[in-house]
Amino acid sequence: MPTTPLSIAFVGLGAMGAPMAENLIKRQFRVTGFDMRESAREALVAAGGHAADSAKAAASGADALVLMVVNAAQARAVLFEAGALAALSDGAVVMLMATCPPGEVEAIAAEVVRSGRHFVDSPVSGGVVGAKAATLSIMVGAPQESFDKARPVLDAMGDKVFHVGERPGQGATVKTVNQLLCGVHIAVAAEALSLAEKAGIDGRVLFEIMGGSAASSWMLRDRGPRMHEPDPTVASAVDIFVKDLGIVLDAGRAAKTALPLAAAAHQMFLAASGLGHGARDDSQVVRAYRALNAKPANDP
Amino acid sequence: MPTTPLSIAFVGLGAMGAPMAENLIKRQFRVTGFDMRESAREALVAAGGHAADSAKAAASGADALVLMVVNAAQARAVLFEAGALAALSDGAVVMLMATCPPGEVEAIAAEVVRSGRHFVDSPVSGGVVGAKAATLSIMVGAPQESFDKARPVLDAMGDKVFHVGERPGQGATVKTVNQLLCGVHIAVAAEALSLAEKAGIDGRVLFEIMGGSAASSWMLRDRGPRMHEPDPTVASAVDIFVKDLGIVLDAGRAAKTALPLAAAAHQMFLAASGLGHGARDDSQVVRAYRALNAKPANDP
Numbered sequence: 001m002p003t004t005p006l007s008i009a010f011v012g013l014g015a016m017g018a019p020m021a022e023n024l025i026k027r028q029f030r031v032t033g034f035d036m037r038e039s040a041r042e043a044l045v046a047a048g049g050h051a052a053d054s055a056k057a058a059a060s061g062a063d064a065l066v067l068m069v070v071n072a073a074q075a076r077a078v079l080f081e082a083g084a085l086a087a088l089s090d091g092a093v094v095m096l097m098a099t100c101p102p103g104e105v106e107a108i109a110a111e112v113v114r115s116g117r118h119f120v121d122s123p124v125s126g127g128v129v130g131a132k133a134a135t136l137s138i139m140v141g142a143p144q145e146s147f148d149k150a151r152p153v154l155d156a157m158g159d160k161v162f163h164v165g166e167r168p169g170q171g172a173t174v175k176t177v178n179q180l181l182c183g184v185h186i187a188v189a190a191e192a193l194s195l196a197e198k199a200g201i202d203g204r205v206l207f208e209i210m211g212g213s214a215a216s217s218w219m220l221r222d223r224g225p226r227m228h229e230p231d232p233t234v235a236s237a238v239d240i241f242v243k244d245l246g247i248v249l250d251a252g253r254a255a256k257t258a259l260p261l262a263a264a265a266h267q268m269f270l271a272a273s274g275l276g277h278g279a280r281d282d283s284q285v286v287r288a289y290r291a292l293n294a295k296p297a298n299d300p
Numbered sequence: 301m302p303t304t305p306l307s308i309a310f311v312g313l314g315a316m317g318a319p320m321a322e323n324l325i326k327r328q329f330r331v332t333g334f335d336m337r338e339s340a341r342e343a344l345v346a347a348g349g350h351a352a353d354s355a356k357a358a359a360s361g362a363d364a365l366v367l368m369v370v371n372a373a374q375a376r377a378v379l380f381e382a383g384a385l386a387a388l389s390d391g392a393v394v395m396l397m398a399t400c401p402p403g404e405v406e407a408i409a410a411e412v413v414r415s416g417r418h419f420v421d422s423p424v425s426g427g428v429v430g431a432k433a434a435t436l437s438i439m440v441g442a443p444q445e446s447f448d449k450a451r452p453v454l455d456a457m458g459d460k461v462f463h464v465g466e467r468p469g470q471g472a473t474v475k476t477v478n479q480l481l482c483g484v485h486i487a488v489a490a491e492a493l494s495l496a497e498k499a500g501i502d503g504r505v506l507f508e509i510m511g512g513s514a515a516s517s518w519m520l521r522d523r524g525p526r527m528h529e530p531d532p533t534v535a536s537a538v539d540i541f542v543k544d545l546g547i548v549l550d551a552g553r554a555a556k557t558a559l560p561l562a563a564a565a566h567q568m569f570l571a572a573s574g575l576g577h578g579a580r581d582d583s584q585v586v587r588a589y590r591a592l593n594a595k596p597a598n599d600p
Contacts, residue, residue, distance in 0.1 A: 173499040177492045181515035184488045192477045198555045199473040215481035217517035255498045260564040293557045
C-alpha cells in the first residue's frame, strides 16, 4: 500500500516512547530514533531499529514522524528549531502523541500543515504497561485523510484507536478530560480515606467495601491500596498530576470553562508536591490530606 | 437458636424498606410493619407480613426493630416520642439502616443502650435493585455481641455485610464515605463532559472511551449515558445528593476534617437543585455545569 508510511522517525525514547518504537519495529516498520540519551539510542538499535544523532537526521526523508517528547515546548523545538519538520518527505505525517495542552496542539498543527505535511493529534493513555503490550488507547483529532495515513502506525502501538474529531486539539482535549477524571478520582479516594481514618475506620477495609460498590473507580482500586504504603514504588509521580491537572485547568481557562473539582484536586497535588512528595507515587497525594486532617499529636 | 430474633418490627416501608421487609418474610421471620401510608401497610400484609397502626404497636414485644426511615429525626421520633423503644422486649436489637449523620447515630445509640437494648448502626448501599434482590451492602458499626444478634436479620437483606467497627457511628461513617465518593464521581463525570462539549467532542464517544480506561468509575458508566438524555427516568434524585453530601460535610465539620472535593461537588448539586432540577435524576447535575459553561447564544 503506497499510503502506508514505511519509514518512521521516532523522537523521545523514554519509558513510554522506547516500547512504542519497539512495537513499530516488530510490525516491520523501518524506525529511526532519536533521544538525547545515548543509552536510549543504543537500546533502540539493539531492538532492531536505527539511531540518528539528531532529530533532523532521524526525520530526513521519513514518511512519518512520531513525537513522544515531554511537552509541547519540546515538540516545537524538534519540529521548528532542530529542523525535523523541513527534513521530512513531502506529504509526511507528523504524529504528536505526548500529552500537550489542546491550544498548543492546534497552533503546532497549523504550522505543520502550512509546510505541506499532515498533522495527527494523537495522545495516548494506558501507561508503560499499555505501551509495552501495544494496548494503548489513542485519541485522535485529525482530518479523515490524515487519520487514514496514520492509522497503520497507530494500530501498531495501541488497540483502542478513537477518531474523536476532525480538528487537531480535539484528541488532546479528550486526553485532557481523561486526566481530569484520573486526577480527581485519585484525590477523592485520598479524601475519602482521610475522613474514614479520622473516625477510626481501617482504610483497607474501607477500600475493600468501596471497591465493590457504586463508589468504585478504576483509580480507587489501583491507587487505593498504595495509599496505605509509606513509600510505594512509583508508577506515576505526584508531579505528573501537578503538570497534567495544570494542563486541564489551562484548557479550561482557554475555553472559559469552570472546572471546580479539577481545580480543588490540583490544589491537593500541588500541596503534596510542596510538602516534598512530588517525586513519590501519585497515590501519595494522601499525604496532603493527612497533613490537613491528621489527629493532633496530643489526641489519644 | 434462642439468640436469633424471630419477631421483627419494621418501620419505614418505602421504596427500599418494602422489599427489605419482604425479604425478611421470605426468610421466615415474623414481620410486623408500620408506615404512615396505608397502602404500604396493605402491601406488606399481601406479602405475608403483619401491619400495625403505630410504630409502638409494631414494636410491642418484638425481638428486633428495623428502622428504614428517611432520616435521624424520624428515627428519634419513632424510638423516643412514639414509644417504640420502650415497647420492645428486653435485650431487643435496634437496627438503624437509614443514612444518617454519624454523630446523630452515636447519640441515638447511647440512648438505646441506656434502655437495655442493643443498637446496631447498619446503613446500606445498593439501591432499590439491591433491596429487592437481597444483595445490599450493609456497613455495621456495633459491639461484637450486638452484631452477632443482628447478623441473621442483616443476612436476609444483604449479601455483603461488613463489620467495620465496634462503635455505633462507624457504619454511618463508611456509608458517608461511600456517598462522598459517589457524589464526587457523578459531579466530576458531568464536569468532564462539560469541558469536552465545549471543545465540540461528542459526549457519547467521550464516555465510551473513558468508560474503558483508567478514567472510569462505576458512576461514570452508570450515570454518564443518562447525562445525554433530556429528562431520564429518576433512579435517584439530585436532592438525594444535596442531602447526602450535606451529611458528608456535616460529618467533616464534626470531625474537623477538610473535604475540598466533596464541598465543591455539593455546590454543583445545590446549584442544580436551585435551578429547579432537584427532583430530576441525579445525572442531571450536568445541568448546573451546562448553565455555567454553555456556549453563549451568539456563538456560532
